[in-house]
Amino acid sequence: MKIDKRHLLNYSILIPYLILSVLGLIIVYSTTSATLVQSGANSFKSVISQGIFWILSLIAIVFIYKVKINIFKKQEVLFGFILVEVILLLLSRFITRAVNGAHGWLFIGGVSIQPAEYLKILLVWFLALRFSRKQEEIEIYDYQALTFNRWLPRTLSDWRTITGILIGIVVIMPDLGNATILALTVLIMVSVSGIGHRWFSAMLGILVGTSTLILSSIWLIGVEKVSKVPLFGYVAKRFSAFFNPFTDVSGAGHQLANSYYAIVNGGWFGLGLGNSIEKRGYLPEAQTDFVFSIVIEELGFVGASLILALLFFLILRIILVGIRARDPFNSMVALGIGGMMLTQTFINIGGISGLIPSTGVTFPFLSQGGNSLLVLSVGIAFVLNIDANEKRNNINRVLEETL
Numbered sequence: 001m002k003i004d005k006r007h008l009l010n011y012s013i014l015i016p017y018l019i020l021s022v023l024g025l026i027i028v029y030s031t032t033s034a035t036l037v038q039s040g041a042n043s044f045k046s047v048i049s050q051g052i053f054w055i056l057s058l059i060a061i062v063f064i065y066k067v068k069i070n071i072f073k074k075q076e077v078l079f080g081f082i083l084v085e086v087i088l089l090l091l092s093r094f095i096t097r098a099v100n101g102a103h104g105w106l107f108i109g110g111v112s113i114q115p116a117e118y119l120k121i122l123l124v125w126f127l128a129l130r131f132s133r134k135q136e137e138i139e140i141y142d143y144q145a146l147t148f149n150r151w152l153p154r155t156l157s158d159w160r161t162i163t164g165i166l167i168g169i170v171v172i173m174p175d176l177g178n179a180t181i182l183a184l185t186v187l188i189m190v191s192v193s194g195i196g197h198r199w200f201s202a203m204l205g206i207l208v209g210t211s212t213l214i215l216s217s218i219w220l221i222g223v224e225k226v227s228k229v230p231l232f233g234y235v236a237k238r239f240s241a242f243f244n245p246f247t248d249v250s251g252a253g254h255q256l257a258n259s260y261y262a263i264v265n266g267g268w269f270g271l272g273l274g275n276s277i278e279k280r281g282y283l284p285e286a287q288t289d290f291v292f293s294i295v296i297e298e299l300g301f302v303g304a305s306l307i308l309a310l311l312f313f314l315i316l317r318i319i320l321v322g323i324r325a326r327d328p329f330n331s332m333v334a335l336g337i338g339g340m341m342l343t344q345t346f347i348n349i350g351g352i353s354g355l356i357p358s359t360g361v362t363f364p365f366l367s368q369g370g371n372s373l374l375v376l377s378v379g380i381a382f383v384l385n386i387d388a389n390e391k392r393n394n395i396n397r398v399l400e401e402t403l
Contacts, residue, residue: 003395005065008388010321016314017380020365021054021373023307028368030274031287031294038281046287046368053370057377064381069389072382073329078125082166085122088115089169104173116170116178117371121378123163123182124336127189130159132329138194146193177359181343188339192322192332245354258283259290259352262297270300287368289360293352308345311364315342318380321387326394330386337379 025047032046042048071077092106092115106113131138137145146159153160163186170179187203245253245260262278265271276297279286286294296304315338322334341364348363350356362372 003392005388005392008391009065010317010384010387013314013317013321013380013384013387016310016317017365017377020307020311020314021057021377024365024367024373025050025054026273027291027295027366028287030276030298031279031291032368033274034280050368050370050373053373054377056370057374060374060378061381061384064378065385065388067385069330069385072125072333073129075129078122078129081122082126082162085115085119086166086169088113089119089166092116093169093173104170104175104178112371114369114371116173116175116182117369117375119166119170119178119182120185120340121337121375121382123166123185124189124333124340124379125382126162127159127186127193128329128332128336131189131193131332132327135194135328143195143199146190146195175360177347177361180347180359181340181361184343185336185340188343189332189336192335192339194328255284255290256352256354256358259293260354262290262293263353266297266300266304268300268302270296270298270303273298285360288362289348289358289367290352291367292348292363295366307366311345315345318383321383321390325386325390327390330390334383334386337383341376341379 028050029044029047033043036045037043088106092113093103096103096106104114104116106115131146134145148158153164155161167179167182167186170182184207187207190203191199245256247253258278262276262283265277271277276286276294278297279294283290283293292304295307299307318334318338318341322331322336322338325331325334344361344364347356347359347361348367351358351361362369364376365373
């Protein structure tokens, strides 16, 4: 029995996605229009650019939703995308100019492409395909099925070698934010691969311990000395602001201090949409990394909490698709995408609130950035396709049992 996919669309994922995307366009206009007018540019310039990427995102969702899920299980298709991604990453690192102290953007005409963003989806796809083919071995040998009983990889085809190379290229940009998300995404994928839960606890403990050790070392050695180490000059100021932004309000701590001011200004109900003070040149990157600070300032704690609740609802629905899926590949892709979005949200909120060092990670859907929006939309498309595929398989299974 053939069932049309249109009747299996998961509206509990699609509708929150559409609402958050439209809210994102409104927030992008709100956070960029004032500075664009001051510079003599069209106040709609940024929102038009974001809108074009959203239209491309909707086209991508329709296309990916119609593709048969088995296409994504073909290794040659995946490695074709990975090869293109590696080429784009290397080009963005070595032939383009630095932006805010880091490489990572390709400029084609008037459009900028950030290849590291697309690596998030590719890593989830790659690891889900690898691990789904080892389910029988994982069930018997646990984590040793993934490590081949060796702590260090010895071949280029080892998943650890491939992920290490891909994340390593992002690190040398240097792009601390995306590298962090990618590393945590790998941790999530290993955790949902089917290995014992005790190994996840061990990995989480190692992660927390290592992070604490690094931060403590930077604090003891001193940010100025650490900044002289190659690749660390770009991130040193972020760590300096993390320890105490008010010791250098006009320098390293300027961004985080003004983020605090924006949050305090907002109070419970905010100053009103478009009435932010901090976005008028006081808070750098108000439209990207620190957009949620402006959201709190304009809509207040109540309005920001409602948006956050909608985002968490979307992420939980995505994770639920992964939990319910019977196919290991489908399950791991959905859980990986949900975990990646959750990680990105927590890292952004942690950065604007000073709980963790600012890493330049954008807030999902609300921050200006067409590449980020397109990647999130592709992730949503994957999940919608997986959910429809699982529903159709379940219906066919029930029909076979009743006949």
